Amino acid sequence: MAEMLALDFMQRALVAALLVGALAPLVGVFLVQRRLALIGDGMGHVALAGVAVGVLTGSSPVWAALVAALVAAVVVELIRTSGHSQGDVALAIIFYGGIAASVVIISASPKGTPGTLTAYLFGAITTVTQSDLWIFGALTALILVTFALLRWRLFAVASDEEYARSAGLPVLPLNLALAALTAVTVVVSMRVVGLLLISALMIVPNAAAQVLGRSFRSALFWAVGIGVLSAVGGVVVSYAANTPSGGTIVLLAIAAYLVAAVGSALVGRARRAAHLEAEKHGHEHGPGCGHEAVPHDDHVDYLHDGHLHAPHLGHYDEHDPSHVHAVGDLDAGGRR
Amino acid sequence: MSASAGGTAGPVIALQDAAFGYGERPVVSGVTLTITPGEVVAVLGPNGSGKSTLVKGILGLADQFAGQVHLFDVPRQEFREHPRLGYVPQRHTLSGTVRATVSEVVATGRLSRQPWYGRYSAADAAHVERALMLVGLADRERVDVADLSGGQQRRVLIARALAGEPEVLVMDEPTAGVDAANQHVLAEVLARLVAEGLTILVVTHELAAFADLVTRVIVVDNGHVQFDGAATDFAARRDDVLHDHDSHHHDDELSAPAQPRQVVPRSVEVPRPGRRHG
Numbered sequence: 165m166a167e168m169l170a171l172d173f174m175q176r177a178l179v180a181a182l183l184v185g186a187l188a189p190l191v192g193v194f195l196v197q198r199r200l201a202l203i204g205d206g207m208g209h210v211a212l213a214g215v216a217v218g219v220l221t222g223s224s225p226v227w228a229a230l231v232a233a234l235v236a237a238v239v240v241e242l243i244r245t246s247g248h249s250q251g252d253v254a255l256a257i258i259f260y261g262g263i264a265a266s267v268v269i270i271s272a273s274p275k276g277t278p279g280t281l282t283a284y285l286f287g288a289i290t291t292v293t294q295s296d297l298w299i300f301g302a303l304t305a306l307i308l309v310t311f312a313l314l315r316w317r318l319f320a321v322a323s324d325e326e327y328a329r330s331a332g333l334p335v336l337p338l339n340l341a342l343a344a345l346t347a348v349t350v351v352v353s354m355r356v357v358g359l360l361l362i363s364a365l366m367i368v369p370n371a372a373a374q375v376l377g378r379s380f381r382s383a384l385f386w387a388v389g390i391g392v393l394s395a396v397g398g399v400v401v402s403y404a405a406n407t408p409s410g411g412t413i414v415l416l417a418i419a420a421y422l423v424a425a426v427g428s429a430l431v432g433r434a435r436r437a438a439h440l441e442a443e444k445h446g447h448e449h450g451p452g453c454g455h456e457a458v459p460h461d462d463h464v465d466y467l468h469d470g471h472l473h474a475p476h477l478g479h480y481d482e483h484d485p486s487h488v489h490a491v492g493d494l495d496a497g498g499r500r
Numbered sequence: 501m502s503a504s505a506g507g508t509a510g511p512v513i514a515l516q517d518a519a520f521g522y523g524e525r526p527v528v529s530g531v532t533l534t535i536t537p538g539e540v541v542a543v544l545g546p547n548g549s550g551k552s553t554l555v556k557g558i559l560g561l562a563d564q565f566a567g568q569v570h571l572f573d574v575p576r577q578e579f580r581e582h583p584r585l586g587y588v589p590q591r592h593t594l595s596g597t598v599r600a601t602v603s604e605v606v607a608t609g610r611l612s613r614q615p616w617y618g619r620y621s622a623a624d625a626a627h628v629e630r631a632l633m634l635v636g637l638a639d640r641e642r643v644d645v646a647d648l649s650g651g652q653q654r655r656v657l658i659a660r661a662l663a664g665e666p667e668v669l670v671m672d673e674p675t676a677g678v679d680a681a682n683q684h685v686l687a688e689v690l691a692r693l694v695a696e697g698l699t700i701l702v703v704t705h706e707l708a709a710f711a712d713l714v715t716r717v718i719v720v721d722n723g724h725v726q727f728d729g730a731a732t733d734f735a736a737r738r739d740d741v742l743h744d745h746d747s748h749h750h751d752d753e754l755s756a757p758a759q760p761r762q763v764v765p766r767s768v769e770v771p772r773p774g775r776r777h778g
Binding site: 193196197199313314316317319320323324326327328329330331332333370374377378379380381382383448450457463464475476 | 559560561580582583585587589591596597598599600601604605607608609611612616617620636637638639640642643644647657660664681682685
């Protein structure tokens with residue numbers, strides 16, 4: 165491990181992985197919320213065309229990719245917003261055009277090799293340069309500030325666009341901001357994860373986090389944690405096993421998702437085994453309903469005819485009254 | 501919640517020969533009406549009559565083809581005080597693709613009151629708490645909305661609108677798909693809001709749930725206002741206003757439980773549009 169950390173390129177790769185692991189899920193959660201999980205793939209395709217232009221002209225592939233991805237982000241969002249019947253086909257043409265152009269341009273470039281293409285498509289930890297790292301750091305700061313300022317507005321628009329519009333929120337600018345955030349994340353991630361797999365790091369940690377979290381906020385923490393562990397772990401494994409970093413990172417994230425999903429299913433099964441639903445229940449409990457509210461862990465039970473009723477998925481569960489000391493002091497209606 | 505916050509004595513909503521729709525086609529047209537503070541207005545009509553398009557047009561969610569729309573005496577195109585109008589859209593569920601607690605969803609109702617760089621403050625939290633209390637969900641604030649029943653999710657949507665401290669609450673089919681017990685709860689919530697002094701515009705095809713609260717009834721059919729009158733007039737003239745006619749109408753749209761199931765006639769005699777009712 166010490167030997168690995170002594171290597172300059174590994175230090176740079178690990179810092180880049182840390183940035184990518186944290187950023188990708190933060191942006192990805194809004195894509196999941198808007199059911200646009202695959203949009204990052206498309207932007208990656210177009211960013212690759214930018215990389216190819218950079219390779220051909222000898223300019224920085226990162227800047228060229230950033231310009232290409234940002235232009236694609238704006239065009240894609242405007243096409244989606246227009247609601248045109250052929251919008252889906254237009255997006256497909258843009259995305260496939262991007263990847264086709266990149267393959268042709270790189271093959272025509274004297275510096276381009278199949279290895280160049282593979283490194284950008286699937287990630288290669290040795291390719292992170294010091295100047296890349298400065299650019300990634302600045303872009304990361306930009307994304308974090310934008311996220312901190314706009315996250316609840318992005319959440320509101322993604323969860324109910326019609327309501328957001330009625331409330332006077334700037335829906336189109338917010339959607340364009342999210343598209344731009346996605347484009348920047350794609351570019352920051354391309355060295356480590358690769359343009360073909362970046363979407364996975366935006367989506368898979370969020371998929372796992374939805375299983376583990378109980379709120380938007382807590383799910384985000386889970387997603388970032390899983391993203392960082394997958395990215396940094398993937399880079400380490402990639403070095404040790406001599407595998408492409410992108411594929412290794414994404415496989416780790418998928419493993420985290422499977423562990424979360426299976427673990428959650430087992431816990432759910434155990435809970436269902438102990439889950440007792442109240443009989444047909446016409447009365448709806450709530451503050452002032454006439455039954456005493458009894459705090460119980462993260463929810464409130466209501467004392468009803470000596471039973472503890474806990475609201476759950478539109479019905480009421482019977483909870484064990486043993487945790488309330490004074491149940492015996494109550495009358496039959498659950499009132500003191 | 502803050503019926504007097506804006507200090508408006510004039511109409512809260514005024515339409516003059518307005519037409520609304522989508523794309524190329526107006527869905528509802530020739531609408532002239534004025535809604536004053538404190539009114540509880542039910543907009544009735546069969547499916548496809550244009551009643552939802554009418555309220556969406558008022559809110560700027562549908563295209564305006566003709567006429568004038570004023571909100572709080574300001575032309576809608578120039579209207580920027582969005583928090584004064586709270587909107588409860590017609591949605592059967594709130595369950596999305598990501599986790600969100602009741603308080604997280606309701607807190608988005610505060611966004612229109614904050615500058616874009618604003619932070620969520622203790623005052624915002626207090627408004628969210630109060631909104632949840634008004635809809636009877638104060639004890640569910642940390643529950644994932646996906647774990648609530650359909651009726652409870654409607655109340656979350658109402659709380660979200662209330663969190664913005666509106667003076668007018670516009671609700672689109674709040675009872676659609678909600679069972680009788682939960683409709684009763686929704687009516688109780690509405691009664692609390694009426695007591696708070698809110699002006700309410702509710703699109704519904706089930707007047708029964710709100711019959712005791714509504715002060716005025718507007719019937720929309722075939723893209724036009726067919727009746728606009730006090731709720732008492734509507735009740736007294738129900739048999740004149742509503743009787744069987746063209747078979748294409750659904751006869752289960754406008755009935756109260758104690759009344760025969762009837763429909764809106766195409767040739768009904770209607771009061772002059774634009775008349776105000778208290």
